[in-house]
Each structure stands twice: as structure tokens, then as C-alpha cells.
Amino acid sequence: MQKRAIETREHILQTAQLLFASEGYDATGVAEICQQAGVSKGAFYHHFPTKQAVFMALLNEWLAGLNAQMKTLLDQAGSIPQGLIDMARVSHEVFRSAKGQLPMFLEFWHESGHDPAVWKATIEPYRHYTDLFAGVIRQGIEEGALRAVDPQQAARVVVALALGLVLQGVMDPEGAAWDEVAQQGMRFLIDGLARRNE
Amino acid sequence: MQKRAIETREHILQTAQLLFASEGYDATGVAEICQQAGVSKGAFYHHFPTKQAVFMALLNEWLAGLNAQMKTLLDQAGSIPQGLIDMARVSHEVFRSAKGQLPMFLEFWHESGHDPAVWKATIEPYRHYTDLFAGVIRQGIEEGALRAVDPQQAARVVVALALGLVLQGVMDPEGAAWDEVAQQGMRFLIDGLARRNE
DNA sequence: ATTATAATACCGACTGTTCGGTATGTTTTT
DNA sequence: AAAAACATACCGAACAGTCGGTATTATAAT
Numbered sequence: 001m002q003k004r005a006i007e008t009r010e011h012i013l014q015t016a017q018l019l020f021a022s023e024g025y026d027a028t029g030v031a032e033i034c035q036q037a038g039v040s041k042g043a044f045y046h047h048f049p050t051k052q053a054v055f056m057a058l059l060n061e062w063l064a065g066l067n068a069q070m071k072t073l074l075d076q077a078g079s080i081p082q083g084l085i086d087m088a089r090v091s092h093e094v095f096r097s098a099k100g101q102l103p104m105f106l107e108f109w110h111e112s113g114h115d116p117a118v119w120k121a122t123i124e125p126y127r128h129y130t131d132l133f134a135g136v137i138r139q140g141i142e143e144g145a146l147r148a149v150d151p152q153q154a155a156r157v158v159v160a161l162a163l164g165l166v167l168q169g170v171m172d173p174e175g176a177a178w179d180e181v182a183q184q185g186m187r188f189l190i191d192g193l194a195r196r197n198e
Numbered sequence: 199m200q201k202r203a204i205e206t207r208e209h210i211l212q213t214a215q216l217l218f219a220s221e222g223y224d225a226t227g228v229a230e231i232c233q234q235a236g237v238s239k240g241a242f243y244h245h246f247p248t249k250q251a252v253f254m255a256l257l258n259e260w261l262a263g264l265n266a267q268m269k270t271l272l273d274q275a276g277s278i279p280q281g282l283i284d285m286a287r288v289s290h291e292v293f294r295s296a297k298g299q300l301p302m303f304l305e306f307w308h309e310s311g312h313d314p315a316v317w318k319a320t321i322e323p324y325r326h327y328t329d330l331f332a333g334v335i336r337q338g339i340e341e342g343a344l345r346a347v348d349p350q351q352a353a354r355v356v357v358a359l360a361l362g363l364v365l366q367g368v369m370d371p372e373g374a375a376w377d378e379v380a381q382q383g384m385r386f387l388i389d390g391l392a393r394r395n396e
Numbered sequence: 397a398t399t400a401t402a403a404t405a406c407c408g409a410c411t412g413t414t415c416g417g418t419a420t421g422t423t424t425t426t
Numbered sequence: 427a428a429a430a431a432c433a434t435a436c437c438g439a440a441c442a443g444t445c446g447g448t449a450t451t452a453t454a455a456t
Contacts, residue, residue: 164362
């Protein structure tokens with residue numbers, strides 16, 4: 001693929017992301033994407049077989065980024081309870097960096113309800129994260145830092161809290177300082193999970 | 199309005215709900231609703247001015263039911279921490295009663311992102327719930343059962359957890375026993391909020 | 397170095413269909 | 427008869443995707 005081609009492809013993806021985020025997937029027409037991107041329809045269909053392919057490309061791109069971010073976070077985590085709280089603290093960073101992309105969340109979730117391919121791509125990494133958290137929590141239990149709860153269940157709770165925060169952040173960005181709420185919430189949860197020193 | 203007319207209206211609403219939930223709002227055509235409901239297009243547009251009006255009617259119906267359910271729960275709550283846990287326990291009931299309607303959640307959230315009217319109708323009651331929880335938590339603090347946290351923040355955390363659980367319940371119904379996870383999660387959270395008896 | 401060849405990248409008018417909504421007419425109820 | 431409830435045929439706009447063709451760039455031959 002040539003330089004110009006790559007640039008065209010990027011233009012299409014970037015524009016599509018903006019439009020999907022602001023108008024929604026269904027409401028965004030291919031013609032609209034092409035016009036905003038300064039690209040012809042022929043170019044569009046040269047690079048992508050269908051509109052959905054663009055969507056999937058964006059989804060995978062997004063998930064890959066999230067994955068990387070997550071990995072570095074878990075790697076550099078210290079003690080277990082503190083590590084989890086640290087993760088909540090960096091949620092500040094995550095929220096900030098993902099601000100423009102957050103509305104796409106809703107699009108992904110919405111589409112996943114109707115398209116099995118999108119569903120698989122959405123659900124798999126999030127189960128992955130649950131397992132990942134479960135591992136951390138299990139470790140915390142073995143270290144004696146956390147109470148002997150069911151790690152999978154606890155992990156699901158953590159993920160649920162995170163999802164809920166993101167959802168609120170998407171729907172009502174001005175409603176609160178969601179990164180602070182995230183930190184608070186994670187602290188409450190960790191306190192509830194932590195072993196009592198009594 | 200006559201009996202037949204009322205029945206027609208109900209047919210339309212019920213059918214629309216099923217289709218919106220399974221296919222999505224955009225993907226569901228008015229013609230499809232009419233056909234499945236055994237009603238003509240004329241009848242449809244006699245009862246509802248637009249497709250969105252049907253959607254709004256469903257949304258309001260849904261919210262009214264949820265509101266009533268919530269109200270009775272809070273009224274019959276005993277001590278504050280136990281009251282919150284009780285509410286989590288009935289989430290079992292909520293999940294069950296809402297089973298078929300859960301996918302509609304996603305539709306509401308998704309639509310609210312693009313339609314200010316839907317947004318207002320969606321966001322207002324949920325802010326209402328947050329305030330409601332905040333009141334309960336404040337009361338719990340005054341009673342000395344809970345630590346002196348910021349009630350609004352804590353309430354947002356509770357609501358976030360609830361939202362996250364619902365979202366997971368929608369996207370991955372078979373992934374776990376979400377009513378149990380809800381109970382667990384609320385217990386962890388309450389434990390984290392509860393005053394330490396040390 | 398220049399031309400020929402081929403492959404890639406791109407263009408934009410066009411199509412068949414789908415959809416929300418309307419216009420007009422018919423039946424049922426009061 | 428009058429009004430409410432319903433039915434059917436239809437409209438215009440918008441849509442994803444197609445297609446025949448044109449630039450542009452890379453590769454090969456002379």
C-alpha cells in the first residue's frame with residue numbers, strides 16, 4: 001500500500017470515528033463520511049468492503065489501545081489493594097484520553113446487541129479483563145490482603161463498577177467529576193474487600 | 199377512547215417493545231411493527247404521531263414502573279445499611295421482571311445520545327435516583343451506621359455499580375448470575391462504607 | 397533514460413430498495 | 427349523521443453499495 005493510500009485510509013477512519021461518535025453509526029451515511037474526509041465514494045469502497053468494516057476496524061483499534069493501556073497498568077501495580085486503587089487513579093488519565101472516543105462506547109455496545117461479530121469482539125476482551133482482575137484479587141487473597149471472597153464474583157463487581165462509571169461519563173459528562181467518583185468508588189470497594197485488622 | 203382502540207394501542211406498544219428490543223430502534227420499521235401487531239399503518243399513525251412517540255411512550259412506561267418499584271423498596275427499608283442490602287436483594291426481582299425489557303435499556307441509552315428529548319427523559323430520573331440514594335446514605339451517616347463520606351459521591355458510586363450490572367446483564371446474560379453478583383457487590387460496597395467498629 | 401505495461405488508487409454518477417410519513421377512502425361506533 | 431377508528435395506496439427522501447472509467451504510481455523492457 002502506498003503512502004497516499006495509507007493517508008486516505010486514515011482520513012476515512014478518523015472522519016468515521018468523529019461522525020459515528022457524534023451522530024451514531026446508523027445515522028452516519030457513507031456519503032457523509034466521504035464528503036467530510038474529502039474522499040470519493042469510490043475510494044471509500046476501495047479501502048473498505050462495507051460500512052461495517054470501518055466500524056469493526058475502529059472497534060479493534062480501540063480495543064487494542066485499551067488492552068495495551070491495561071497491561072502496563074497491571075504490570076506496574078505494587079501491592080494488591082494499592083495496585084487496584086492506583087488503577088482507579090489512572091482512570092483519570094483514561095477518562096481524559098478517551099474523552100472524544102467515549103460516545104463510540106455506546107455505539108459499540110449498541111451494535112453488539114445486533115451483530116454477532118461485533119458482540120464477540122466486544123465481549124471477549126471484557127471477559128478477559130474480568131479474568132485478569134480475578135487473578136489479581138486471588139493473589140491479594142493469598143497474600144492475606146483481601147478477605148476470602150470469590151475472586152470471579154469480586155472481579156465482576158469491579159468491572160461492573162468501571163462499566164457503570166464509563167456509561168455515566170458518556171451520558172452525563174457534566175454531571176460530576178467522574179474520575180474522582182471512580183477513585184472514591186474503587187476505594188470503597190477495596191475497603192469492603194480488604195481484610196479486617198481486628 | 200373505546201375498548202378496541204385501547205387494545206390496538208396496546209398491541210402496537212407491545213409489538214414495538216419486542217421489536218425494538220430484539221432488532222433495535224432504527225432497524226425496526228413502522229411497517230414491521232404494524233404487520234406483527236396485525237394493524238394497519240393508518241391505525242398506527244392514528245394513535246401515534248411518529249415512530250419516536252411510540253419509543254417515548256415505552257420509555258416513560260418503563261421509567262414509571264421502575265420508579266414505583268424503587269419507591270416501595272425505599273419505604274419499607276429498615277436500618278440504613280441493611281436497607282441498601284435489601285435493595286440489592288430485590289435486584290433479583292428487578293432483573294427477573296425486566297428480563298425481556300433489558301435490551302431496551304441499550305436502546306434508550308443509545309437514543310439519548312442523539313435526541314435531547316430522550317436524553318432528558320433518561321437522565322432526569324436517574325439523577326433523581328442518585329439524589330434519593332444520597333439521602334439514604336446521609337441518613338445512614340447521621341445514624342452513625344456509615345462513615346462520614348460525601349453522600350452524593352457515594353450515591354453516584356452505588357448508581358454506577360447498578361448501571362454496570364444492568365449493562366453486563368444486557369450484553370452477557372449467560373455470563374453470570376447477575377442478581378447474585380449484584381448482592382455481592384452491594385455488600386462489598388456497604389462494607390466499605392460502613393463505620394468500623396474498632 | 398525512455399517508453400510500455402500493469403497494478404493500484406481513486407472518481408462520481410447511478411440504482412434498487414427501504415423507510416417514515418401522508419392522503420384519501422372505508423368501516424365501525426356513538 | 428357525525429365522529430372516531432381503521433385500511434390502502436402512495437410519496438419523496440435517503441441510503442448502501444455498484445460500475446465503468448480515469449489518474450497515479452510502480453515495474454519491466456528497450
